[in-house]
Amino acid sequence: MPATALTPAIRDEIARLERADIMVGIPSFKNAATIGYVVRAAQAGLVQYFPDRKPVVVNADAGSPDGTQRIVVETEPPDYIEQILLVRPTNRLDRVSLTYPEINGTGGKGAALRTIFEMAAALDVQALVVVDSDLRSIVPEWIELLAGPIVKGGYDFVAPLYARYKYDGTITNTVTYPLTRTLYGHRIRQPIGGDFGVSGDLVRHYLTRDDWTDDVSKFGIDIWMTTSALTGGFAVCQTRLGAKVHDPKDPSTDLGPMFRQVVGTILRLAVLHADHWLPIHTSHEVPAYGFERIIDPPPLEVNTLRLLTEFHQGSLTLADRWRMMFAPATVETLLVIAGEAGTLADAAAAKLGISGDAASTRATTVEMADAVAAFHFPDDLWARLVYDLIVTARDRPDAIEAMVASLVPIYFGRVGSFVIENRHVSTDQAEERVERQAREFELLKPYLVARWSEAGRETAALGGAAPAGARGGG
Numbered sequence: 001m002p003a004t005a006l007t008p009a010i011r012d013e014i015a016r017l018e019r020a021d022i023m024v025g026i027p028s029f030k031n032a033a034t035i036g037y038v039v040r041a042a043q044a045g046l047v048q049y050f051p052d053r054k055p056v057v058v059n060a061d062a063g064s065p066d067g068t069q070r071i072v073v074e075t076e077p078p079d080y081i082e083q084i085l086l087v088r089p090t091n092r093l094d095r096v097s098l099t100y101p102e103i104n105g106t107g108g109k110g111a112a113l114r115t116i117f118e119m120a121a122a123l124d125v126q127a128l129v130v131v132d133s134d135l136r137s138i139v140p141e142w143i144e145l146l147a148g149p150i151v152k153g154g155y156d157f158v159a160p161l162y163a164r165y166k167y168d169g170t171i172t173n174t175v176t177y178p179l180t181r182t183l184y185g186h187r188i189r190q191p192i193g194g195d196f197g198v199s200g201d202l203v204r205h206y207l208t209r210d211d212w213t214d215d216v217s218k219f220g221i222d223i224w225m226t227t228s229a230l231t232g233g234f235a236v237c238q239t240r241l242g243a244k245v246h247d248p249k250d251p252s253t254d255l256g257p258m259f260r261q262v263v264g265t266i267l268r269l270a271v272l273h274a275d276h277w278l279p280i281h282t283s284h285e286v287p288a289y290g291f292e293r294i295i296d297p298p299p300l301e302v303n304t305l306r307l308l309t310e311f312h313q314g315s316l317t318l319a320d321r322w323r324m325m326f327a328p329a330t331v332e333t334l335l336v337i338a339g340e341a342g343t344l345a346d347a348a349a350a351k352l353g354i355s356g357d358a359a360s361t362r363a364t365t366v367e368m369a370d371a372v373a374a375f376h377f378p379d380d381l382w383a384r385l386v387y388d389l390i391v392t393a394r395d396r397p398d399a400i401e402a403m404v405a406s407l408v409p410i411y412f413g414r415v416g417s418f419v420i421e422n423r424h425v426s427t428d429q430a431e432e433r434v435e436r437q438a439r440e441f442e443l444l445k446p447y448l449v450a451r452w453s454e455a456g457r458e459t460a461a462l463g464g465a466a467p468a469g470a471r472g473g474g
């Protein structure tokens with residue numbers, strides 16, 4: 001990790017707190033509307049489930065102008081705990097809100113968590129729980145569910161399991177879940193869920209890593225935490241948290257930058273850890289902790305027309321770049337279905353009476369998906385594209401950012417197809433489709449391994465400028 005640049009204010013807090021057993025870390029950026037609730041739940045959980053441990057809640061904020069930090073400082077633990085549950089904590093509950101320093105000029109969720117890691121290590125915590133500040137569904141029990149497997153079960157990394165609405169978590173469903181499962185062999189269903197438990201040992205391991213990038217300072221942090229735990233050989237489990245309800249995001253408008261940061265990070269890590277994943281041929285279940293609840297997460301609207309339109313438009317400007325990123329046969333298939341996406345989206349827009357921008361539509365998710373129902377983006381095509389990109393990422397590391405940006409419209413096409421295919425089914429049935437796609441990734445892993453071994457030759461054939469010294473063998 002880059003050299004530490006803790007601010008004097010952070011050092012003062014460390015000196016004041018001296019040590020802690022359990023820390024809840026909360027990154028934030030303009031979350032005044034929701035963070036008070038998250039802080040209350042975290043404090044209640046610490047007191048209720050770990051009354052004998054020394055607790056601390058640390059908020060690392062981006063300097064939000066909306067009063068996020070003031071709310072953290074002013075949010076007292078709910079008094080029902082001592083009055084009604086009769087829990088008498090042995091230690092005083094500390095609560096801190098800090099502005100985190102940027103890392104090499106870059107701030108973001110990852111930079112916030114890095115300050116949280118540094119504090120957790122300095123205070124010598126046994127368990128660190130990190131939770132997002134836009135959560136509506138967190139309850140005190142989450143603290144037990146995330147820290148319990150570490151404190152009582154000897155695990156080092158606890159990944160969340162949630163019921164998410166079928167169209168939520170599209171980066172997870174299309175990339176991070178299938179790829180983490182296939183590369184590293186662990187079926188971690190939410191590798192970028194954002195709510196994790198981390199042991200003190202793993203925190204210290206994080207701080208020794210030297211593969212931190214600007215993307216990790218942003219939304220690449222979650223996949224970096226999960227992948228570093230797996231490749232470091234740490235004991236991982238999952239924990240059932242119920243529903244994840246947070247600020248909703250429509251993949252067609254809100255997820256582009258996050259996609260680039262997460263996928264850029266997973267590609268760089270795949271290149272770095274090739275020796276780890278090359279010998280892995282199967283995947284296995286990861287133990288899960290906690291009571292399995294039956295919950296219907298709230299629905300989310302998706303503008304499928306816009307997804308298909310962006311996919312098609314992308315093909316008009318990016319075809320040449322796609323030829324440098326993917327195997328020739330794969331690109332040809334891709335261009336055909338991008339053309340179909342355009343034709344179907346245009347016809348659907350006319351039918352639904354949408355003139356101009358698809359964003360202006362009042363049509364529902366199902367109406368739009370019905371109108372383009374003939375569109376299909378096959379599982380195996382998507383898997384090959386992602387695998388091709390891992391190989392290209394190795395040979396042209398300087399081009400990863402541009403390649404990942406060029407993948408965004410294709411991801412839109414893939415998500416559009418997922419929405420269409422699942423528009424009339426339950427979230428459980430959609431889950432089966434996510435599993436099917438992950439199995440397709442596993443089936444095609446030999447394709448990745450073969451291409452990885454031949455990549456030097458292929459890149460040359462494509463006219464790509466592989467840098468001197470790019471590794472050719474596998």
Ligand SMILES: Nc1nc2c(ncn2[C@@H]2O[C@H](COP(=O)(O)OP(=O)(O)O)[C@@H](O)[C@H]2O)c(=O)[nH]1
Pocket residue numbers: 026027028029030031060061062107108109112131132133134193194246247249
């Ligand atoms: N400190 C800090 N936190 C951030 C930043 N961007 C996002 N976060 C926090 O990271 C968490 C996840 O962000 P969110 O936008 O909800 O992402 P998603 O739920 O993964 O789609 C939330 O707690 C945000 O407040 C940032 O630039 N700085």
Ligand SMILES: [Mg+2]
Pocket residue numbers: 132134246247
């Ligand atoms: Mg969120």
